[in-house]
Amino acid sequence: MSDLNYKVIIGLEIHVQLATQSKLFCACPNRFGDEPNSNVCPVCMGSPGTLPVMNKKAYEFAVRTAMAMNCEIARYTKWDRKSYYYPDLPKNYQISQYDLPLSQNGNIEITVAGEQKKIRIRRIHLEEDAGKLLHEGNVGFSQVDLNRTGTPLMEIVTEPDLSTPEEARVFGTELRTLVRTLGVSEANMQQGQMRLEPNINLVITKDGKQYKTPIAEVKNLGSLRALERACAYEIQRQLADWEKTGVTMETGFKSTRGWDEQTGTTVLQREKEEAEDYRYFPDPDLVPVVVEKDWLDAIRKSLPELPIARRARFQTQFCFSEKDATTLVEDRATADLFEQALSLGAPVKVLCNHFISFWAMHANQRGVSIAELGVSAPRMASLAKLVGDNKINNTTAAALAEKLLTCPDDPADIAQRENLMQVSDASSLEKILDEILIANAKAVEDARTPGKKQQKAFGFILGQVMQKTRGQANPQVVNQLLQKKLAEKN
Numbered sequence: 001m002s003d004l005n006y007k008v009i010i011g012l013e014i015h016v017q018l019a020t021q022s023k024l025f026c027a028c029p030n031r032f033g034d035e036p037n038s039n040v041c042p043v044c045m046g047s048p049g050t051l052p053v054m055n056k057k058a059y060e061f062a063v064r065t066a067m068a069m070n071c072e073i074a075r076y077t078k079w080d081r082k083s084y085y086y087p088d089l090p091k092n093y094q095i096s097q098y099d100l101p102l103s104q105n106g107n108i109e110i111t112v113a114g115e116q117k118k119i120r121i122r123r124i125h126l127e128e129d130a131g132k133l134l135h136e137g138n139v140g141f142s143q144v145d146l147n148r149t150g151t152p153l154m155e156i157v158t159e160p161d162l163s164t165p166e167e168a169r170v171f172g173t174e175l176r177t178l179v180r181t182l183g184v185s186e187a188n189m190q191q192g193q194m195r196l197e198p199n200i201n202l203v204i205t206k207d208g209k210q211y212k213t214p215i216a217e218v219k220n221l222g223s224l225r226a227l228e229r230a231c232a233y234e235i236q237r238q239l240a241d242w243e244k245t246g247v248t249m250e251t252g253f254k255s256t257r258g259w260d261e262q263t264g265t266t267v268l269q270r271e272k273e274e275a276e277d278y279r280y281f282p283d284p285d286l287v288p289v290v291v292e293k294d295w296l297d298a299i300r301k302s303l304p305e306l307p308i309a310r311r312a313r314f315q316t317q318f319c320f321s322e323k324d325a326t327t328l329v330e331d332r333a334t335a336d337l338f339e340q341a342l343s344l345g346a347p348v349k350v351l352c353n354h355f356i357s358f359w360a361m362h363a364n365q366r367g368v369s370i371a372e373l374g375v376s377a378p379r380m381a382s383l384a385k386l387v388g389d390n391k392i393n394n395t396t397a398a399a400l401a402e403k404l405l406t407c408p409d410d411p412a413d414i415a416q417r418e419n420l421m422q423v424s425d426a427s428s429l430e431k432i433l434d435e436i437l438i439a440n441a442k443a444v445e446d447a448r449t450p451g452k453k454q455q456k457a458f459g460f461i462l463g464q465v466m467q468k469t470r471g472q473a474n475p476q477v478v479n480q481l482l483q484k485k486l487a488e489k490n
């Protein structure tokens with residue numbers, strides 16, 4: 001066995017579609033799923049003589065994101081043309097930002113297995129998206145849909161600070177949560193609103209010598225799972241490749257690869273020595289952007305509590321585990337719903353329990369978020385209060401929760417109407433308990449004798465009371481009564 005170890009180096013490029021009403025340089029609607037080529041105009045179709053006008057909202061959304069990622073915001077930026085030919089790009093160039101991005105030098109913290117790590121952000125800039133080629137049906141040719149042409153795309157580039165596939169996935173998750181919290185994108189990955197491109201290579205140390213494998217860039221990953229799998233595959237592939245050929249960064253080429261979801265492998269698309277010549281030059285049709293300090297101050301003031309801070313607060317203030325806090329905060333509407341119910345007087349422990357047990361379960365079963373279940377904060381609060389006030393137990397609460405999904409009434413009204421309120425009244429419970437004790441002399445005997453059978457007999461008697469009361473007896477009250485009765489009979 002030779003002495004070999006390696007370090008993984010991953011950087012990410014992420015494209016996020018911004019949720020503006022209109023496109024980046026024209027007034028066409030920025031909407032997914034419409035009839036092909038219905039949201040187009042001479043500007044986004046690249047007709048000669050048309051002039052682009054920048055969408056200020058898109059710029060603001062990118063600035064919001066950059067601020068949340070602790071980036072320096074440029075006071076002066078410009079637009080550049082990135083020239084290339086492709087059927088989904090009618091102008092033959094894409095408007096982007098080359099040497100003066102709107103922001104750079106930021107960072108974001110991620111937590112992996114309880115450890116915090118700072119990932120540096122190299123730059124965030126804005127550009128327009130291209131259209132889409134459709135290869136549908138067996139028609140023998142491809143069709144072009146230009147609805148997406150010119151929609152605002154935010155590109156986020158990290159430094160190569162990620163060192164495991166898991167870290168890459170966590171970073172992607174964090175970013176998705178962040179842009180959703182900021183309200184700048186829905187980041188729906190199935191609809192291509194967030195696309196990931198990792199750059200991966202290895203630094204191998206063998207017998208005291210270091211070797212760097214050529215960088216591979218995996219294009220257009222459409223899910224966080226694909227990102228993690230593609231990175232893991234690349235590590236093994238590059239390691240095997242190096243062991244077989246010994247090709248390094250110095251002797252080999254940088255490559256662009258695609259991801260094959262079916263086989264779980266990356267496929268070589270092209271090798272290149274240098275970046276293609278995109279012939280970048282400033283777009284003469286657009287004026288440079290000069291940003292006022294007052295405008296930036298106003299944006300900064302409008303930033304909501306960021307996911308990292310909110311998650312930490314959910315853990316310390318409400319005793320959620322890291323995992324549960326992460327899940328809750330991932331959807332801002334759900335986290336807001338929780339805090340609304342709390343402000344309406346729901347007892348915090350009970351509400352936490354409801355959120356991570358049955359509300360999460362119903363949301364999972366329906367493939368929606370808890371906020372999308374359609375149960376309002378007042379009704380969730382009311383249900384939690386019934387438990388907090390000992391009027392119902394958690395079993396009844398779970399049954400009531402299911403009813404709330406289809407019935408618009410307040411849980412307290414349903415509980416009254418259906419006679420579900422918990423029996424805490426000692427005298428009526430005592431009567432029931434007495435009958436059970438008389439009918440089960442053997443269990444009473446066991447319950448009084450210390451030993452193995454004692455616990456079992458105790459449980460049996462409690463179970464009998466629950467059965468008689470259809471699960472509505474307050475277990476604490478029954479427990480106290482039973483202790484008292486057994487002591488008396490001694």
Ligand SMILES: [Zn+2]
Nearest residue numbers: 026028041044
């Ligand atoms: Zn247009």
